[in-house]
Amino acid sequence: MTGVPVVDEKPEPKGNAPLGGDNASTARLGDRLFGGAATASGVIVIAMVTLIATFLIVQAVPALLDNQENFLTSRAWNPGGDQPGFGILEFLWTTVVAGAIAMLIAVPFGVAVALFLTQYAPVWMRGPAAALVDLLAAVPSIVYGLWGLITFAPFFRPIQGWIESTFGWFPLLAQTGITGGTILFIAVVLSIMVVPIVTALSREIFAQTPLAHKEGALALGATHWEMIRTTVLPFGRPGVISASMLALGRALGETIAVTFLVSSLPNGAAWTWSLFNGGETFASKIANNAAEFSNPSRTGAYIAAALVLFVLTFVVNSIARIVIERRKAFSE
Amino acid sequence: MAKRIDVTDLNVYYGAFKAVEGVTMTIEPRSVTAFIGPSGCGKSTFLRTLNRMHEVIAGGRVEGKVMLDDQDLYAPRMDPVAVRRTVGMVFQRPNPFPTMSIYDNVAAGLRLNGVKNKKTLDGIVESSLQGANLWAEVKDRLNKPGAGLSGGQQQRLCIARAIAVQPQVLLMDEPCSALDPISTLAIEDLVGELKNEFTIVIVTHNMQQAARVSDRTAFFNLRATGEPGRLVEIADTTKIFNNPSEQATEDYISGRFG
């Protein structure tokens, strides 16, 4: 029985208070206080999340009931007043599309960098190189916003112009007349912000690929790349998927950088599929209008939008979680 | 056709540490050569230099010469990938690729070499699994994960994977150390059959196993901890076990060793 924690050796009736799992020490006052504090903290965390969901729902519902427009399919945004009418279609589109494009860029780069850090870089270089990538994650998002707005945007403008003039026939890349803060530009900045997230998690799992598998592939006469393709990538795939989902969650919710960069559209602007259109994301719309939170009905509309964002990130993170759990079950 | 290996004055280093010193030996084709010796004597390290797998570990390098017939494995332009393709290896613990089916495991090496034709693959997968005495046990579940097999079956799967690319030499690094006695016997029988086609080198901790399966036996030892391992003697297995030339070998064989 050595190597098994004492707590595990005690049979524990199901559904009992967790403290009951360790009969040896529940009677002491110190144990009760400390164990109780630990349990209470956990319960506080549950309470917080429950409260967040409850408050968002409770305050969104009245505004939604007064809403004259279809919340999910309307593009209008006129909260407050006697005839409030608002819908989230435009934010949903911008948020999801910008997030998706950011992933299209960030995942290949993030995985490639993770492979570089674990499989390609000379050993002496791995630590410092990883620290550099982590540094990218340490830069506050407001700084990305500044850099994107002031330094990177002028640099990106000719690139956008070239794409528009060359591929403008394609509806997604059609010219719109908007030069700064387009969906594509925001997606590019977001992708730079989330690459370190993809890299950090992927790196961790790539490094765990058992040497036995790698040697098995090499002993068959696989090249370095073939070894990676047959062992490291399949082994790390669940990690890459969950890393991507976490990164997507971050991209969807990113606020301040997008708020700095975004070109908001006037109410009633014509719909276009173009990625060179402007348009607010959920987060930027809320942040840009913080000053508008004057009456409950107005605020309710924004809280309803926040609720959708909450659900969106919740779904994305749950997928990541499920993938991680699956992998645990698979490897045990 | 199986090939002969000639090793001349081989030193193996990991970084500054000299792990094996001054090995000279000839390994005959179509025979089983066993490496025996105490733990840490460098026999596994030396084995890995025969297909340049030691280079997988950072800082691993050799001095000296390893000839596969008349090919110098360490010639400047020699590609380690090609070496490993020609000199296959089976490891201590069975290591089938966990994300692949039994079929895909055996086909992995062939696919790397660009074989895509389904019929070709089917044929070689079947013949390799038969060659590894595993076909009868798995033919109905080729698409199940290889990790679902028992330890002994997994090891035979790895042998099938190794022989599917039809190497010249098969290196086995304590292939039975993680297996139960019955699975061990199955592998030993298999080794006896495989030597008709391949040059086999097997590292083992088990002297009875060396006596059972090998034609020739090499005894490795080290003078003291921290010293490099070296080859004490290599001779026909019967000679090593009955009438060794060196006192150290006799001490080890008869159990008088540390």
Place this chain on the structure above:
Amino acid sequence: MSTLTREGRAAGESRAQPRSGDRLSDQHDQQPPDEGATPPGGRPDDAALEEMGNPHHGRAVKDAAARVVMWGAFGAVIVPLVWILYTVVSHGVNLLLSSTWWTNNQRNINSGDTGGGARHAIEGTLMMAGVTAVIAVPIGILTAVYLVEYGRGPLARAISFTVDILSGIPSIVAALFVYAVWVTTFGIERSGFAAALSLVLLMIPVIVRSTEAMLLLVPNELREAAYALGVPKWVTVVKVVLRTAFSGIVTGVLLGLARIMGETAPLLILAPYTKNFQRDLLHGNFPTLPMMINQDRGDIGFATAAERMWGAALTLILLVLLLNVIGRVIARAGSAKT
């Protein structure tokens, strides 16, 4: 044993029956297996085996290409990092070297004016981070202790799940939640403390996850050794487990702090900026570095405001970096000991 060279094959060997002797002689030419190397148990026909003569140079090229791609990707990711840091440092470093930056506030300094400092915002950011940590750290560590040392069954799973949800909540949602409770429901004014509360929500999951990982690293033998001496469980946890994991926990706390210090969205909604010193977290506007950046961004037409903006950004980066570096040094020192 034939060891034909390339000329040998050219002289008459058919493609279907090359000898493997030259396989090793040329790394760019992977040959089909030798006829002699028939696996026991039969072999497929020669015509089928012909396909194995896939030229190796295709594989070598792919291998080299993959290497180039990985190095290239790393280079491509470093470019924006260097670019961003260069931008911020080159624009902001002058102000940081001025005498008043670390001592003064921005009171009575208009957008077009020079002078003043960021002391108020630095103090504000540190104070807010401190208050956040005071609330979030105990809850986070105790929750992790519960999950590792006590938690079994449905409650532990529920807690673990909600921690995951919490770690995925966008900062703007956390801010809006606090707004919904603090301002809309209870009618309390916006303040630094309200912003700190929303930062607590963002910091707790970071602490829980990092502490949990550290506690799991503590070997069970240590716990058993303490139990065997008759030490009560809570003393074991506090004196043995938490102490062993201490440096790792501190690192997690510092990295968590670094993350929330750069958060701007909650401040935007809950803690309006002031140019003055402000020590009262409960009442009135509150100065922070991100909000100072945001303020001056609004007046970016003024060169003075722009410079202040970059100066504040550089200060914020330095603060965050400092925490990161300290955290990593502590982590390294701690792991070296054990």
